[in-house]
Amino acid sequence: MLDIHKLRKEGKEIERRLQTRDSSIDLSEIMKLDARRLELISKVEELKAERNRGSQEVGRLKREGKDATQQIEAMSAVSAQISALDSELNDDTKRINYLLSLLPNVPHASVPVGKKEEKVILRSHGEVPQQDFTVKNHLEIAEEKGLLDFTRGAMIAGARFPMYVGAGAMLEMALIQYMFFYHSRRSYTAVFPPFLANPESFYVSSQLPKFADEDYYCEKDDLYLTPTAETLLANLHRGEILSSSDLPKKYVAYTPCFRREAGTYGEEERGLIRVHQFNKVELFKFTKPETSYDELETLIEDVEGILQALGMHYRVALLSTQDLAQQATKTVDIEVYLPGQGRYYEVSSCSNCEDFQARRGNTRYRPAEGEKPEYVHTLNGSGVATPRLMAAILENNQTADGRVRVPDVLQEILGMEYL
RNA sequence: GGAGGGGUGGGAGAGCGGCCGAAUCCGCCAGUUUGGAGAACUGGUGUACCUUCUUGGUACCGCGGGUUCAAAUCCCGCCCCCUCCGCCA
Numbered sequence A: 001m002l003d004i005h006k007l008r009k010e011g012k013e014i015e016r017r018l019q020t021r022d023s024s025i026d027l028s029e030i031m032k033l034d035a036r037r038l039e040l041i042s043k044v045e046e047l048k049a050e051r052n053r054g055s056q057e058v059g060r061l062k063r064e065g066k067d068a069t070q071q072i073e074a075m076s077a078v079s080a081q082i083s084a085l086d087s088e089l090n091d092d093t094k095r096i097n098y099l100l101s102l103l104p105n106v107p108h109a110s111v112p113v114g115k116k117e118e119k120v121i122l123r124s125h126g127e128v129p130q131q132d133f134t135v136k137n138h139l140e141i142a143e144e145k146g147l148l149d150f151t152r153g154a155m156i157a158g159a160r161f162p163m164y165v166g167a168g169a170m171l172e173m174a175l176i177q178y179m180f181f182y183h184s185r186r187s188y189t190a191v192f193p194p195f196l197a198n199p200e201s202f203y204v205s206s207q208l209p210k211f212a213d214e215d216y217y218c219e220k221d222d223l224y225l226t227p228t229a230e231t232l233l234a235n236l237h238r239g240e241i242l243s244s245s246d247l248p249k250k251y252v253a254y255t256p257c258f259r260r261e262a263g264t265y266g267e268e269e270r271g272l273i274r275v276h277q278f279n280k281v282e283l284f285k286f287t288k289p290e291t292s293y294d295e296l297e298t299l300i301e302d303v304e305g306i307l308q309a310l311g312m313h314y315r316v317a318l319l320s321t322q323d324l325a326q327q328a329t330k331t332v333d334i335e336v337y338l339p340g341q342g343r344y345y346e347v348s349s350c351s352n353c354e355d356f357q358a359r360r361g362n363t364r365y366r367p368a369e370g371e372k373p374e375y376v377h378t379l380n381g382s383g384v385a386t387p388r389l390m391a392a393i394l395e396n397n398q399t400a401d402g403r404v405r406v407p408d409v410l411q412e413i414l415g416m417e418y419l
Numbered sequence B: 001g002g003a004g005g006g007g008u009g010g011g012a013g014a015g016c017g018g019c020c021g022a023a024u025c026c027g028c029c030a031g032u033u034u035g036g037a038g039a040a041c042u043g044g045u046g047u048a049c050c051u052u053c054u055u056g057g058u059a060c061c062g063c064g065g066g067u068u069c070a071a072a073u074c075c076c077g078c079c080c081c082c083u084c085c086g087c088c089a
Helices: A004-018 A028-063 A069-102 A138-145 A150-156 A167-184 A199-205 A229-233 A289-309 A356-361 A386-396 A408-414
Strands: A120-125 A189-191 A223-225 A241-243 A249-258 A277-287 A314-318 A330-338 A343-352 A364-366 A377-385
Touching: A004 A028, A028 A069, A120 A289, A138 A167, A138 A386, A167 A189, A167 A249, A167 A277, A167 A289, A167 A377, A167 A386, A167 A408, A199 A229, A199 A356, A229 A249, A229 A277, A277 A289, A277 A386, A289 A314, A289 A330, A289 A343, A289 A377, A314 A343, A330 A386, A343 A386, A356 A377, A377 A386
Parallel strands: A189 A249, A241 A364
Antiparallel strands: A120 A314, A249 A277, A277 A377, A314 A330, A330 A343, A343 A377
16 A cells, blocks of 8 residues: 555656556546545544534533533534535545555666566576486476376366375475475574455455455455465554564465466466465565665575575576566566476565555554654565475476486485485 | 353553543653662653644544444444353364
């Protein structure tokens, strides 16, 4: 959610910057409604002040045993005016908040302006492995070794619900465990959250109202299945005023992630590349505004640490304005190379949302004793999502003799060197 | 799911429909006192919005409606917590 006060002051400039994300953005209705709303507030509050004075007068007259009929009638008329104006005011406020809830965050100055393709590769780590044999893709490998069973997954739930079997299931669990403890040991507080959440929580993280179609929903209980732990963790300190010395607060959570992925399928996204349910270890930070971009850098480093420990070749990409999630001001993707597909795939997305989610969730901190509370900044990053990571391991670590070498750090957990 | 009890400011806790943004205690901050600390005493101590040079005003007692000139207080719906019962891990 953007700050309406800021829009009043710098509306034109903000509109211009938002248009780098979506050229159709137009703030004129909001600005017009807001101006009218301010006028209404002044009028209503004036009337309410009058009513408060008058009602107290009624009380005084009655205590003194005098007749208050005339005063009561007068105040009755004032109250009627108030309720008429109040309902108008409510309508305006709701409409403004709705329009505001659809607007994305203002991109950071360092973000390249333009379409998806304008992303900038910041750096890469490691090399594409030399494989002087016919490379198989992860589906072929999984098929051969019985690691995944898409047919039975589809029977039980539907298409794009992968089922991991045998060593595949073990490898999946090992990845989750390794990543969860890796971050927990590095000063992230471990969290095992509910996997379903109420609409309010989804609103705070910015998953609602705009992206409802992406989510699975249990109508009977009015609960949504989480598409990412970010949605849950953004709510962790809702309504709180944190003390300055508590920041930054860092969390790591494991959740399955459920996404409807309506209308996004392509032939190149078969297998584990895009699925309705997957596992992810997620990192989340609440920080002071002045340190949030430094915290974004260390967040990215923490994610890279996982890929380095697993011996993965990857690259780091700075997303362009038109590729940002609604709540983000700046996002860096980490992409691993899949030799079986001949291209890179995102396994992590690290974003600074500044005060966008904090404003929705009313999550604040007190900069110093006696000072006014301010909104914190929130950051999130996958650390990391498993399906593409597993695909990457299968494809990168395959050997000429048809085996798959288990990354060193997972060998003890799995109890095997090769799959 | 059924029955009962409860949700008030950082915490505890009071609150006849009007003088209640809310007693009191604790905590916290500042001052006095002290060699220093403690104790004691004095003062202060919520958030948001509107207006403004200072000021003033409005709203908030779980959430949303209603009754009334006036609601923390009365009525209705919902949510959450606690106790007991049932059911299930």
